[in-house]
Amino acid sequence: MKVSGYSGILGRPGMALASAAVLTVLCGCTVQPPGGDDAKGRSPVHVDLPDSTTPGGTAGTTTAGTPAPAPSAVETVPPHIVFTRGDTGTGVRELQARLRQVAWLFDGPTGTYDDLTAQAVKGFQGKRGLPRTGETDAVTWRRLVRMTHEPGKWELYLMGGQPAAAPDPRCLTGRVLCISKTSRTLRWMIDGRTVSTMSVRFGAQYTPTREGVFHVYWKSRHHVSTLYHSSMPYAMFFSGGQAVHYSYDFAARGYAGGSHGCVNVRDEAAIADLFAQVRSGDKVVVYW
Template sequence: MGDGDENEQVRELQARLRQLDFFDRAPTGFYGTMTAGAVRKFQARRGLPETGSVDETTWQTLLSVTRKPTADELKPSTTNKLDTPDPRCMTGRVLCISKESRTLAWMIDGKVVSSMDVRFGSENTPTREGLFKVEWKAREWTSTIYHTPMPYAMFFSRGQAVHYSADFAARGYAGASHGCVNVRDRAKLSALFDQVKVGDKVVVHW
């Protein structure tokens, strides 16, 4: 395993590294700079070559000092603790997005169905706050302005959308979007994309 890989074995790798406190975020299944750094720390601790990639020796050593991750360890509900829902999120079908806790909660009639970590735009390209609705959806989309992939895009305010971000998965909060709501857990967003309908409410709040 190495930089750029994205699969379930990477997710297991991250969960096992997390058991040893080398990886401090929820597993994403994407092998980026944070995962490479965690692998290097593990290799250094075990006296292995500090390559940042996983060969057979590194993998077998990791298996010997960790246990098989549980389903919750592989796909926890969220890394960040959910904020108290905005009052506008308490009725109907809502993507309730908190800038304070950096989370998205998919809520139906006041109950949280699923949740995930998100990040937002920078000071120069801020994510708009307020009450919106899902205007249209695209399972595969590429930004016409920035020419970057936006899988599972759910547009809610002109060009701003909730979508999966490989950059968020790789770099975490070291980066920012161009105004969209980035999600780093592709599997969770894929499941959410199938549930959300055009016209469902979107609330972006502090």
């Protein structure tokens, strides 16, 4: 074989290796990017390697019939899970608030990743073509965040559970029901020590809960309002007809509703325990 311009080289003894290299370049078997190796220092790309995967072929086979390389670590690592069943905390509360914004969750926020939350996440995932796992992975979380706004405090604590405000100085001595309108919480305190804390709801605009210092003057376990004919279990009266009591409506609707001036509690177990401890004459402080 004679290649114009290279006949002298090809005809010399001992130059077979050099001639093969020259032929390779001339025949185009190697794809060389302009200017040699690319900007990151990678070697030229060889397009005629015998073990390269056939484009459009079946995954796991190669043109030479040898097994394809194992998937990379990026392909095999499962998606990062942000929240899952049983998780609790403010992060879960934000997830639930955002799910409420897009009408996939109607309960809460409670701060606990329960079955209702998992079902809401499944629905959200399925609607957007994501795997319906019920777990909030990074992809699901990013998609939800893009579709919603950052929830405010009202949205985060629609069903209660917010941190209690610092106790009023008038709550620091004796036995006191210390009730903050700012944080919407009730602290049961004895000699400055908080025994228990619970979420509460107050009166509506035209029937506000009175503020000040009062005392429990009557307890009624199965009380029914004679004015509104509504049930007021575990009622502890402190000012006229206003009392601290359990509210079925608060338990069901959260802060979407309001009372006629009473201090509503949504946790029945908590107020049942409180009712057993509070005595007539104990102080009640309602403050902002």
